[in-house]
Amino acid sequence: MTSQTLYQKIVDSHTVRIMDEQNVLLFCDLHLMNEYTSPQAFTGLDERNIKVPMPGQNVSVVSHIIPTHPVAIRVISDKPSALQATNLAKNCSKHGIPLFDTNDAMQGIEHVVAPEHGMIRPGMVVICGDSHTTTYGALGALGFGIGTSEVEHVLATQTLVYRTAQSMRIRVDGVLPKGTTSKDLILMIIGQIGAQGARGFVVEFCGSAIDALSVEARFTLCNMTVEAGSRGALIAPDQTAIDYVLAKCPDIVGETRERALSQWKNLYSDQDAKFEKEYTFDASNVEPHVTWGTSPDQVLAISGKVPVPTQVAPEFKRSTEQALAYTKLNAGGAIEGTPIQHVFIGSCTNARIEDLRAASGIVAGHQVAQGVRAMVVPGSGAVKQQAEKEGLDKIFMDAGFEWRKPGCSMCLAMNDDVLTEGTRCASTTNRNFEGRQGRGAITHLMSPAMAAAAAITGKITDVRQLGN
Amino acid sequence: MSTIKTIQGTATPIRIDNLDTDQIMPKQFLRGIDKSGLVVGLLYDLRFDTQGRVKPDFALNQAKYKSANLMLGGSNFGCGSSREHAVWGLLQFGVKAIIAPSFAEIFYSNAMGNQLLLVSLPTEQVERLMQLAERPDAPEIVIDVENLQVTCGDLAPMSFEISKRHQEMFLKGVDVLGMSLSYMDDINAFTKAHWAQQPWVKDVAARMRACV
Numbered sequence: 001m002t003s004q005t006l007y008q009k010i011v012d013s014h015t016v017r018i019m020d021e022q023n024v025l026l027f028c029d030l031h032l033m034n035e036y037t038s039p040q041a042f043t044g045l046d047e048r049n050i051k052v053p054m055p056g057q058n059v060s061v062v063s064h065i066i067p068t069h070p071v072a073i074r075v076i077s078d079k080p081s082a083l084q085a086t087n088l089a090k091n092c093s094k095h096g097i098p099l100f101d102t103n104d105a106m107q108g109i110e111h112v113v114a115p116e117h118g119m120i121r122p123g124m125v126v127i128c129g130d131s132h133t134t135t136y137g138a139l140g141a142l143g144f145g146i147g148t149s150e151v152e153h154v155l156a157t158q159t160l161v162y163r164t165a166q167s168m169r170i171r172v173d174g175v176l177p178k179g180t181t182s183k184d185l186i187l188m189i190i191g192q193i194g195a196q197g198a199r200g201f202v203v204e205f206c207g208s209a210i211d212a213l214s215v216e217a218r219f220t221l222c223n224m225t226v227e228a229g230s231r232g233a234l235i236a237p238d239q240t241a242i243d244y245v246l247a248k249c250p251d252i253v254g255e256t257r258e259r260a261l262s263q264w265k266n267l268y269s270d271q272d273a274k275f276e277k278e279y280t281f282d283a284s285n286v287e288p289h290v291t292w293g294t295s296p297d298q299v300l301a302i303s304g305k306v307p308v309p310t311q312v313a314p315e316f317k318r319s320t321e322q323a324l325a326y327t328k329l330n331a332g333g334a335i336e337g338t339p340i341q342h343v344f345i346g347s348c349t350n351a352r353i354e355d356l357r358a359a360s361g362i363v364a365g366h367q368v369a370q371g372v373r374a375m376v377v378p379g380s381g382a383v384k385q386q387a388e389k390e391g392l393d394k395i396f397m398d399a400g401f402e403w404r405k406p407g408c409s410m411c412l413a414m415n416d417d418v419l420t421e422g423t424r425c426a427s428t429t430n431r432n433f434e435g436r437q438g439r440g441a442i443t444h445l446m447s448p449a450m451a452a453a454a455a456i457t458g459k460i461t462d463v464r465q466l467g468n
Numbered sequence: 469m470s471t472i473k474t475i476q477g478t479a480t481p482i483r484i485d486n487l488d489t490d491q492i493m494p495k496q497f498l499r500g501i502d503k504s505g506l507v508v509g510l511l512y513d514l515r516f517d518t519q520g521r522v523k524p525d526f527a528l529n530q531a532k533y534k535s536a537n538l539m540l541g542g543s544n545f546g547c548g549s550s551r552e553h554a555v556w557g558l559l560q561f562g563v564k565a566i567i568a569p570s571f572a573e574i575f576y577s578n579a580m581g582n583q584l585l586l587v588s589l590p591t592e593q594v595e596r597l598m599q600l601a602e603r604p605d606a607p608e609i610v611i612d613v614e615n616l617q618v619t620c621g622d623l624a625p626m627s628f629e630i631s632k633r634h635q636e637m638f639l640k641g642v643d644v645l646g647m648s649l650s651y652m653d654d655i656n657a658f659t660k661a662h663w664a665q666q667p668w669v670k671d672v673a674a675r676m677r678a679c680v
Contacts, residue, residue: 013662014662016655020631020632022633023631025655027655027658027662029669030672030673036498036551039500040502040503040552043501044645048645053652056673056674056675057671059677065499080499081499084499087501098673098676098677118676119672119673119676121668121672124669129550131548145574146550146574146577147550147555147581148552148578149552149578150577150581152645153644153645156645156648156649157648157649157651157655158655161633161644163577163631195486196486196544196572199570199572199573200573229544229573231573251668251676256667263665263666295486295488295547315591318483319484319486322484412490412549414495414498414499431488431490431548433490433491433548434490434513435490435491439494440518
């Protein structure tokens with residue numbers, strides 16, 4: 001048998017039939033849905049009079065439009081949004097699909113909720129009408145985002161017509177220095193390879209720096225790999241990943257456990273498997289990173305200088321000018337010290353318990369700077385409960401942060417958490433696109449610790465200088 | 469799905485790299501449960517100012533592009549969010565095809581599935597087409613889906629590639645889901661073997677979360 005990459009192994013084991021040289025009919029073990037990219041798909045099913053054949057392989061979460069104000073019972077006051085939520089509940093009930101509804105204690109961001117409920121297992125194919133589905137590579141599951149037409153296709157057949165990607169390997173050795181995280185690492189990588197550097201590829205991460213990451217840090221890494229244009233991210237499941245999965249999956253015990261473990265052992269790229277592209281990075285060179293522009297690859301180390309359009313490569317001149325016109329930074333100036341007015345700690349990238357612990361560690365004993373509004377939106381009900389058990393909510397609120405209920409919130413500002421024009425935000429999210437957090441609002445992507453540091457000082461700050 | 473052999477017309481140049489789907493269809497237009505009403509949302513922040521007034525400088529608002537049904541874009545067009553609303557909005561606005569140096573993957577798949585034709589050409593060729601499109605006497609662009617060729621005025625014909633599957637979706641108007649539904653027996657046979665081997669992925673959602 002020829003050598004295969006982990007990616008090829010997963011695709012092969014889910015191929016129902018080969019359609020042509022480029023496409024296969026791919027079986028999808030888990031399909032996640034939200035309220036805004038699924039309604040038209042359900043309508044399509046109704047038009048064809050189709051009942052979902054495998055509802056137990058599907059799950060829905062109200063996540064994007066939900067308000068996050070700290071009220072006991074959440075009410076979606078925006079009428080169209082409220083209709084999206086009730087419509088999702090109706091569709092799930094009709095087809096027998098499990099749902100995390102608006103006021104479910106375990107509701108949250110879909111990519112935070114699914115793994116914490118043991119729904120992501122090594123070797124699975126997981127898809128969702130949301131680009132950040134790449135997150136699940138952290139557990140050795142192939143995840144990727146799809147559009148609504150494909151949501152309909154999956155609901156109707158539990159498969160996708162899938163164009164196979166090429167394999168890329170990114171090796172990261174060395175030790176991440178104190179004050180840096182997997183967020184800084186992935187921001188650095190995106191900066192190096194570009195916003196379309198992994199277009200057409202599924203990226204497999206390996207190396208000692210990756211091995212050393214916790215599962216939650218790996219979620220962050222794989223989640224943001226899509227910002228390099230990749231069609232998926234994978235990390236071969238090791239003991240760290242398997243321990244995480246087994247702890248979440250009470251149904252995998254006894255003989256089943258032994259069978260699962262013996263199959264998961266094969267989830268790695270063969271020694272001489274062919275990768276169409278390879279990169280190597282050294283983690284020990286990573287500094288805290290912050291975006292300066294309007295694309296995630298427009299990113300700098302905190303000690304760096306904002307680029308000058310006349311000094312960048314000719315193909316980046318126009319985009320650099322356009323980005324700086326929007327972010328209103330001085331070309332050639334330092335990014336450190338840039339005043340911010342808002343801090344957002346949240347999103348499927350960085351709203352898990354370890355993220356909140358890291359941020360609260362910086363915040364403890366300090367106050368949010370005058371003129372800054374800061375909020376924490378936990379990734380899920382489970383994360384929120386855990387944080388409250390550890391007293392993190394109190395640390396944040398004592399410092400002047402708002403402690404919110406879970407949801408996607410200001411990452412994409414589909415609910416009422418929207419920034420006003422000109423507001424500059426230190427954000428733990430994944431996209432610094434123009435208008436993403438609010439029209440005319442300026443987003444600087446960074447790690448939770450860096451966002452916490454910015455909240456305290458009121459400006460973009462090197463967290464390593466704070467002395468905690 | 470209709471059959472489409474050629475697409476022709478004039479084009480609006482949009483000189484922005486990494487034009488993401490958040491910009492193509494902003495958040496406030498994603499609150500529907502159907503596909504309607506997305507024309508107004510298309511590239512909203514670029515077309516309208518904060519007061520809702522038309523921004524005259526933006527190409528889509530200019531009289532000379534009023535009848536354009538094609539778009540010329542920058543590289544990595546359609547990156548970011550998977551929202552298919554971006555594609556529906558472009559189609560509702562009257563865009564039939566987009567020519568750009570490269571397209572983001574999810575957007576590509578969404579667009580082709582909706583018969584919004586995406587054509588990748590080298591940056592220099594896209595730039596030449598943009599320059600022609602900006603002329604008062606802009607010649608029509610003709611995209612030949614059968615021969616995979618773009619022609620425009622005096623420019624030498626430009627070849628492009630799309631997969632055979634996508635080409636047939638245009639030429640024959642294939643109902644993708646309808647075709648896949650005819651494989652349900654194969655799918656059921658696959659799942660039987662798949663779950664026998666990996667029983668822990670059968671009903672993976674339902675076993676962790678009871679359906680109410």
